[in-house]
Every structure is written in C-alpha cells, then in structure tokens.
Amino acid sequence: MTTIEHSTLEVAVLANGQALSVPVYRIRGESDGPSVYIQANMHGAEVQGNAVIYQLLEQFKSLHCLGNITLVPLANPIGSNQKSGEFTLGRFDPITGENWNRGYHFNKSLPIEFAADNKQLTNEEIKQKFRQAIIDDLEKNKLNNPYGAKTSQLLCAQLQRMAFDADIVLDLHTGPISSRHLYCPEYAKDRATLFDIPHVLFIPSDFDGAMDEATFCPWWQLQQAYQAQGRDIDVMVEAFTLELGSQEWLSLAAASEDSDSVLSYLQARGVIKGEVFNPRQMTRYGCMLEHYRALYAPQSGLVEYLAPFGEILEEGQPLVQMLHMERYVDDDCVTQVNAPQRCIPVLHFASASVNRGTELYKVMTNFFTL
C-alpha cells in the first residue's frame, strides 16, 4: 500500500495579506526509479488535469512506485480564482497580461558555461552537478533577487524548483475546445506513442517560457554543448505537456482514461512496476511544431465550428460557418472559412463570436503517422 504525503506550498500572497498555496502530494519511491513531477491547472480554466491527478492518486495507492512522485494539482491558485463573467480568466496575469505558462526561468548561458567548465565529469557527476547549478541559478535570480520578481515568475519559480528535482515532468493542460494532444520534444519522439494521445506536436530546443521547455531546455542545450565538444551524452530529463481536451470541463470518467495513459508511459519508463498498463492501439498523427498552424479569422462575426477534430480535412473544405447579421439583404450573410491546405484540426476557439484576427482553429499540416 503506497503512502501519499500531503503538504501545502505557499506560492502567492493576495493584496489583503492572505497567502495562496498549492497542495503537494508526494510518494516515496520503493527503489531508485526515475523521479517524476506532475502538475495540473497552471491555466485557471484548464481543470481536467486535476481529475487526472485524482485518478492517478487513486491508482498509485495499490501500485508499486519505484521512483519518487510529486503531484501538484491546482498549481496556479491565482489563475484558478480569477473570474471575469462566468469564465475562469486564468490564462494570464490580469494585471500585466503575462501568460502564466511563460514565466518560467531559463538562463541560456548556463549550459554552455557548464559544459566548458566541466569537461572531466562522468555522466552521473554531470547530472548531479548540473542539477544543482540550475537550482542555484533559479534561487539566485528569481527566488532571492533583491529587486524581487514578478508575481508570475515567483509562482513559476516555486513550481520549477520542485520540477528541477525530477527526471520526468508532465504538465497537464487542456486546449480551449480541443482534442487530446501532446507536446513532445524532438529528442524524445519515441516516447510519444507510450501515451493514448492521437495528436503529437514535436518541439525543438528553443525556450519560450513554458514548463516543459524550462525543464528540458537546460539539459538539451547541455547535451548540445557537450556534443559541440565531441562528447555524446543523453538528454538526462524529459518533459511533456499533455493537452487533455477542453477547458472549463471536468469528467472523472475521461480522467480515468488519461490516468491509464499516463501510467502506460510511467510503466514503460520504469517508474511503476508491472505490465498492466500498455498504450492503446490507435492511429497517432504527428507534425513538427512549425507545421502546427493557427488560422486567424479573416473577418469578424458569429461562428459555427464545423470541422471535427482528428479527421483529415482537404484544402478548401470548410472549417467554420460564419453568420453576419449586420449584412442581411445587402451581402452574404452566411460565409465559410476553409482550410488553406490539407490538415487535421486539433482545437478551436471557445467562443461563438470572433474578431478579425482571433485564432479560429489550430491544425496540423505536413502531418505523418507515428
């Protein structure tokens, strides 16, 4: 029987002086399997990951966990509690507009300097010493900066501090209205089929502020720096962003399926013992990030979304139907927006009304089967 420890971590303080905290659940591994960090709900409206963590905890109780596992649901108490109308306005800091999932820290000179200064270390020494280096750098620049740090950076840094202890990081998100899809770093592309997720976006080693990047960029760029010296090492951690469907939607039943999917991956990576959880047979499509395209509304209006997710749409087939009630009589009152090229729709906007320039759909182009 697995023991689950519960603690809370203060991550923000409100204007009235009250602290906001996140719950932290910890399982001590039975042996020296890879350590894992899983968080959910960094964007306030994307709640389904919490239900997946719930189902994982329920499962872990009767599983053998070989490595340490840390689970952080409700990871962003500011975003979770920010309403504007009925909608949870939890995608960005309401004061500054900064996307909560772009506040993580990465010091791009660190991997290069480290590789230059530490040529003699063994792989195991590299792992230990570099991990300490990125932790020290995070603490110095964000957690203990005499000028302070932004609200979003403080939140991110505290989560990142926990994630830095792990070999595997899973960040559970959702799209707006969305199918399941996975952001997978290119170097780890063989792991993509371990999840029951039909759409996979392969991402390069650039840093754009997100948790998955903040986790693997240091290690990936370290691997590249050693490679430039002629030494081949593995990227020593891996991180994925799982998009588990739509925001503002909670389903314990669907969460149970995603929990099984995560357990397949964890079992394959040696985090849990046994052979019970295995990826499902399914068609999985992948594309490179640069071919994952947003289509912006060419005009404003009311929108009926037509294209289903996960099915191939040929060039010229309709994505949406738009209603323009200001131009009945005089002009086309009902119009369509069509696919600019062959693609697979993955997600669409959450509202039935859009401005010119609103992101209507995101689609995979130049896709391939995994």
Next chain:
Amino acid sequence: MTTIEHSTLEVAVLANGQALSVPVYRIRGESDGPSVYIQANMHGAEVQGNAVIYQLLEQFKSLHCLGNITLVPLANPIGSNQKSGEFTLGRFDPITGENWNRGYHFNKSLPIEFAADNKQLTNEEIKQKFRQAIIDDLEKNKLNNPYGAKTSQLLCAQLQRMAFDADIVLDLHTGPISSRHLYCPEYAKDRATLFDIPHVLFIPSDFDGAMDEATFCPWWQLQQAYQAQGRDIDVMVEAFTLELGSQEWLSLAAASEDSDSVLSYLQARGVIKGEVFNPRQMTRYGCMLEHYRALYAPQSGLVEYLAPFGEILEEGQPLVQMLHMERYVDDDCVTQVNAPQRCIPVLHFASASVNRGTELYKVMTNFFTL
C-alpha cells in the same frame, strides 16, 4: 414575395468617437395584423437568437405577413464586443456592472395617473393614447434628459422605443448552459403552448428592468388600474423572453427549429397568414416564477454537472459532483450537491469551477404540466 427593409440605428458611441449601431430589418404588413418586435443578443454571449432571426427572415420572404414586423439582431453592440479572455463578457456593463437587460424604463405612476385621467376613452382610444403617453415619458426621461442617461439606459431606451410601437414583443436570449425555456406573463399563460418550448416560467406584473417587463408592465398595470375602477379591459400587448439554449453556441439547424416555433406562435396570433406552422406535440412543464429556484454552491470547487435538463429529479438526487483536490488524503475529495426538493433542472452554470455562492443550477419546483 415579402420585402425586407434594412436600416441601422446608432445606439452607442465609443470613447474614440465611433458610433456603434444595430441592424434593423423591417417588413410592412399586408393588412392590419398585430405588429411585432423581435430582438436578439441583448446579452453579448447569447448569440443563438441572431440565427433564429436569420431563419425567420429566410422564411418571411415567402410568407404573407399581415402585421408590421421589426427584427433587431445584434441588439447590443457594446456587449457583443466585450471580451475578457475568450469569453464574451456581455452580460453587464463592464464599467458599472449593470445587467444590460435591466436598463429599461418604467414609470410606475403613469398607468395609475392615466387610468384616473382617462375614464371616458374607448378601448381603441386607450390603446392609442396610452401608447403615446409611454413613448413621451420615455423620450422625456431617458432620450432627452438634460442630465443625460446611463450608457445602458440609452441603449435600452432606443430599443424600447421601437418595441413600444409593437403589439407583440419577443426578446431572444439564452441561458448559460441551458435547455429551452420561456418567460411568460401570467395573464398570457394560454399562449405558452404555442411555442415548442418545454419549460415555462410564469411571471407576475412586477417590474425588474427587463425588456419583456418593460413592455407588458405599463399595459398590465393599466389593466389593473382600470379594473380597480370596475372596468375590465384586456392587457393590450404581450411580451415573452425566449431562452433558446446555451450561450456561446451557434447552430443554424437548431435555429431553424426555433424559427418554426416562433412562426407557430405568430400564426396563431394572426401575424402571418396560413396554417402551416403548428406547435409540436411535447410535454410542457410550467411553474410560477417564485418556484423557479436557483441553487447556490454550498462550497467551492471543481464541478461536474450531472443532472440532465428537462427530467424530473427527486429530492436528494445529485445535481453535481465536486472535486476538491486540496483535500485529498485528509478529507472527502469528491462530494455531491443534491436536489433540496423534487425539481426539474432547467439550466446550469457555464464554468467547471465555482465559488461558494455561485449559482449552480436553476430548477423548477412545484411544477405542473401545461
């Protein structure tokens, strides 16, 4: 072939000096049938009524309209264009919080004074003269007030000015996530079954600021005032609020059904000629407004809505399941909120996360079959 005239009416001016306007579509009646005013989308996120107006216009082209018909889609250009995150924050003025559908004008002393001063008039004279009186009162107090009027009052007054010319007013709304339902004044309860709407709320003659009330309250209270004098007259206009399903949702197909439903009503009231449109056979439930109850969340948390709309729920059966990920291990992590009494759920909140005190569900209690 019916001719549809298109004009636009300026209803607001933005801070940068640009006017916002509403499209107005007008059909001249072939004879002296009742005049009709239909508007949609007074709350910004409630777009489906626009599609119903679209389908009505398509139908009217080949129908014989006996009375004048005015249709105003996109009735609130401020609300339609107010986004906060992806959601259309169009329920209230973002500056003041005032619900856009509570800004209509009603001078409660007017019916009493009119009835006192106009005892000798015929019914037809009453209709003409009282209509002029409420128009004059509206123009004096809201449209031409030397102190101006609030943004919401100015918008409402201009729509109300058009509605005052009509014998029948339909205000097309939607709920948050909702079944179809109808607000029907008690005096007009026999008209409720002319629509294909399964849930009907019967409302009293009180004024709370909404368009339907602003339409019928003057006439209903006039009828009461004459009744107090011992004279029986009819309430000379009628007004309904139709809730056409969920907000942030557009469906031309569903709109076609609702258009047929509205045409059934209009045909029965003599607005269109023929016998083509008739109400569908269906179970219709009604209750008095005081028995239409909101259930507020007794605690905060993430919500999975369980109770379907339109089906009888017995006392103690679950409405929602709530997930509280901050209390796994220590306390009940999954809880339920149950029906406090026998009821029929009509609508629920739009978000998957709620505070204590958020309106979870609205339900009919003490309901009956129409």
Next chain:
Amino acid sequence: MTTIEHSTLEVAVLANGQALSVPVYRIRGESDGPSVYIQANMHGAEVQGNAVIYQLLEQFKSLHCLGNITLVPLANPIGSNQKSGEFTLGRFDPITGENWNRGYHFNKSLPIEFAADNKQLTNEEIKQKFRQAIIDDLEKNKLNNPYGAKTSQLLCAQLQRMAFDADIVLDLHTGPISSRHLYCPEYAKDRATLFDIPHVLFIPSDFDGAMDEATFCPWWQLQQAYQAQGRDIDVMVEAFTLELGSQEWLSLAAASEDSDSVLSYLQARGVIKGEVFNPRQMTRYGCMLEHYRALYAPQSGLVEYLAPFGEILEEGQPLVQMLHMERYVDDDCVTQVNAPQRCIPVLHFASASVNRGTELYKVMTNFFTL
C-alpha cells in the same frame, strides 16, 4: 490602556478551496455606552478607510471607550483581490456584476408585522426583541438557506450579522475621484455636523441594498410602523456611509484627520469619554438625495476635468473639457460640458476617457448650508 482583540472571520471560499477572511478588531466598552460597528473597503479599490481604522485603533489605545467597538478593515477580500489591469476591480462581483454594497438583506414585512404583534412592549423590550427578530430573519434567509445564497449575499450577511449587534454603524467608502462626503439618514440630520465632512446627502427610508440602509431601514420603518399606531418611539440605531476621498489612494496623514472626525462624532454620541475631539469649523453643504444628481456624458471622448470639488458652479459653467481627436479639421475637436444648473461638484469619474452615458460628475443641486 484599551485592549484590542484580534480575530478573523471566514467570509468566502475560493474555487481552489481556500477560505478568504476578514480581520475583526474588538474593544470591550468600559461601561454601557452605545456599541459601534465600523467597516472599511467593501469596494475593493476604496482603501482609505483601512487607514482610518488604523488611526482609530492607534487612538483607541489611549482613550476610554464606553461602549463595545468592532472594527473590520479589508471587509471584502474578494473585491480587494480582484484586479483587471492595474486597477482593483472591486466594485462588483466579476461573475455577476452585482455591486458588493447592494447585497445586504432587508425583509420589509418584518417591521410592520413586529409592530402589529408587539404593541405592549416597552421601548427597551422593543429594542432587544426586534434586534433578535432581524438577526433570526437574516440567519434563516441568508446564512442557513437550504438553497444557499449568492456569494455577495453571504459576504454581506456575515458583515451585517456583526453590524446588527451595534447601535451605531459607520461604513467607510470613497468615491472614484472625490471630495469627502457623507450619506446621512434624514432622521439623524443633526448628527451630520459632528463630522468634519463638507458635503452631506440626506437619504430617505427606502432600501436599496447598502449597509447603511440595511442597518437603519428596519429600525426606521419600525418607528414608522409604531407611529402609524399613534406611538412615538425613536429610531433606535443610526448608520452613516462616509466617503473619504478618492479610490486607489492611501494616505496615513489624511486618515489621521478622518480619524479625528470620527472621534468627534463618537465622543458626542457617548461612545468615548472626554471632550478632546470636537468638530472643526467649516462650511458644510447639504442636499436631499433626490437633488444629488449624476451628469452623464452627452458624448464620448477624452476628458479633462475642470470643475473643482466643493465650490459653487453656476449654470452654464464648464464641468469638463473634451478632446475628440477623430474630428480635427472637420469639426469641433475640443468641446465642453457645462453645468445644467447651479450646483456643487462632489466627485467625478476616474478615467480620462468616457463613453456616451458614462457618469461624468455627481453634483449637489438645491443645496443649503448646514
């Protein structure tokens, strides 16, 4: 030396399960002086009242308090923590638009029923028994309702529960950009000059949802109900709303002046012992609430506020200058909005850009010297 007790009261629960609470400071009276309840910051941006409570607490330490005093700063933790951009969007519930200071409870049939049922009671018995009646009614309808209550109602009810124990209630607010002004019930008009506040609005016995009204309406309408029976009793409690200047503004120095002003009133009412605090010599203007007029912007544009507070403005003199940069060359680019009648400006809008219908200024008309 006065002892100040500190406790906290949970008044709301956030979506992530965390409670929000208000600090409550209590002083036990040395004898049986009137009991007092003072709260501040019910609207999130109106912070200055907190500083006044701070200065009052500093003073109370060395004063003799004869009655019990309860002080609640930061009274609305939801509003205090609701940002939208830099501004504290704390005037209304961001989900529903409901003004936080309109959620208090008042059962208008209670005073009438009580007076009918309790004709034989002494004044002291009336005071005790009616107080219990309104407390019971509040608990039954808001705090223990099986259908729950709205977030704003729950917050208000908990504050109101504390206020119901007091003989004197002061609700500390501010305007947007504003001079000091006071809302004073008509029956207590001789107390208006006890404060150092130059502008006084006299309000009738109607209930519109605010704390001051929720405090005095039951007792005032009780007094009226007994009067209708031919029995004269006093209104047994009194309540004032103090507007302490502008929102989003904190000044410990100005707070010290307002603290002295409140102490003058409390000393005169026998709450504190001594003769130290006395109202300042100043010109005080008053008007009836119906003559306190809002002027709404007749057009949209950028605004330079010209009229200073507290000085008499003659009809036709300018309140604001507006800049319309969209119409340079073609039209008047700079316009003025003038006073429609002789008045004293009391407050103006907080932003430099307005829509048509935005409340520009509030002014006293038909004013008189106190």
Next chain:
Amino acid sequence: MTTIEHSTLEVAVLANGQALSVPVYRIRGESDGPSVYIQANMHGAEVQGNAVIYQLLEQFKSLHCLGNITLVPLANPIGSNQKSGEFTLGRFDPITGENWNRGYHFNKSLPIEFAADNKQLTNEEIKQKFRQAIIDDLEKNKLNNPYGAKTSQLLCAQLQRMAFDADIVLDLHTGPISSRHLYCPEYAKDRATLFDIPHVLFIPSDFDGAMDEATFCPWWQLQQAYQAQGRDIDVMVEAFTLELGSQEWLSLAAASEDSDSVLSYLQARGVIKGEVFNPRQMTRYGCMLEHYRALYAPQSGLVEYLAPFGEILEEGQPLVQMLHMERYVDDDCVTQVNAPQRCIPVLHFASASVNRGTELYKVMTNFFTL
C-alpha cells in the same frame, strides 16, 4: 498656411461586423526635409499623447514644414474602448493578454541577407531599396498571409506600414503614474537632449516587439551588417518612445509644453523651418536600459507611494509605505520598502493595492548626467 489632410484607416473589425478605424492627419512637406510619423495612444489608457498631437497640429498650421508629417492619434481603437471597471484596460488584448505594443513585425534575417546581396549599392540606393524590402516583407507576412494574423499583429502592421515611409518615428506613450521619460536608441544618443525630457533610457539594438524597435532595428542591424563587411553607413532612420507622464490623465496645458519639446527636436532635425523652438535648460539624467530596474513588491498590501520622481534616492531610503491591516496587534502593521541601491525613481504602479510581485517602482540606477 499649412494644409492638414484628414483620412481614416480601418484597422480592426469588431464581432458585430463594425470596423474600427484610426484618424490619420497628413501634412505635405514644402521641400525634401525628413519625413515624420507620430502616433499616440497605442495603449488605451495612455491618452495624453493625443493632446500633444492636438497641440502639434495647432502649431503646424502656422509653421513651415519641410518634410511630410503623418500624425495618428487614437492609434488603437480596440484598446481605447476596452473598459474594465472605470479603468481603460488598454494595455493588452483582453482575449490573449498580448501587449498591444509588442505586436510589431521584424524579420531578423532580412538585414543580413540584404547586406550580403547588395554590396554595390550607393547609400541612397540602400535607403530606397531596403525600405521597399521591409515593406514587402511586412505585407507578405502579416497583411497578406493566407493563415491570417493575430488581431494585435494586424493592427500593428497597418500602423507600421505608415511608419515605414518615415525617416523619423515618435511613439507617444505614458507610464502608469510617471514622470516624463524617453526611450532613445544608443546610436542616437546625442538627440536625447533635444527634447525637454529629464529622464532618458538608452536602448540597444535588440527587438522586443515595440514600435520604436520595429522602426530602427531593421536599419540599425543593416548598419551593423554592412559594418561587418567593413563598410560604414549611418543608421538611416530614428525612432523614439516618449513617455509623457501618467495614464488616465489629460491636460491640454501640459500637452502644449510637450508639443514645444517635440518641435525643438523636429526643428533641430530639419523637419520644420526656423529657430523658434529650442530645448529648455534642465538637468537630464540618463542610464542604459539594463540599469533601468523594476522593483517588485516583496509582500502584498496597501501602498502609499513616498518617493518623488526625478530626485536621487540613496540606498535604504523609503520608496513606499505599506499598510497591512490584517496584522494589527500581532505584527508590524506599517512597513516600508526601501531602495536597494542609489537610484532615481521614474514611475510607480497606479493602484494603492499590490500583490507580492507587483511592479512597485521603476528606477534609474548607475545613472549619469547628459
């Protein structure tokens, strides 16, 4: 007498189909002086630049303008019209959180490729041909992209298209609560003293999405690319961001001073004829951008801003005083935040309540006298 032409440019379309446009004022130069583009109010709450454009237009009427001048007030009609509470929430797109002044386009490979491909051109040919190249690139990537572009990018691209025709670009902004300050590219540092602006931030050639950078980065990086080839050319355009004081504040009198300041600069650059306008004698401080530091609130609370702008503050002197009314009795209720090092405060936050991590002040460190 100078002729001012007025046109309007459509830059956005609202959900209800209505276009939003910006006013464009154009003056044809009398000879071949440098062409100028001036815009204001890209952030919705920063209105004072419009008043400066007003005063400039008033002055230009009687001046000799040697080059073409284009003036665009109210440059962001979306931002200008976005309210949330009384405040104009115009800093970022309310849907996505994207800062309106970070949506400009820059293709960093263009200068390098151009310099590689065009070694033989004369300076004058470079100027003409490179200008065309950046215009073509902008049109292809943003204005005519088959996938469309984001709302903010479409707005920015249309403004940028006009700015690309100019030799001099001035973008008029304000801070939150702020002194006058200037963002000046390092290569143009001798122009900083031509304005009557006491604080100057010198910025490097990096691109971060703002209008000034979008203007000079292509040309500056072109200059650097030629320099790498051993050829010295000038940076052929210049661009400045002027911060004209505080947001939500309009003053025609202050605008007149800033208009004179801009005319001093334009006269010195040969845009207007004469010797009338000359920079005022004043102490001007400058620092490099990396030394312009934001201080983030180390704790949450209510804030009284103490440090005046433009005066040297020694290390340890107080910037703000904070009030924490939740901890009276038990803890320090009034605290201070002090300068971490010697600095000159330039701006501070606009609200009196802050979270931990809110930007309290921005200060110049390692400053010097110009």
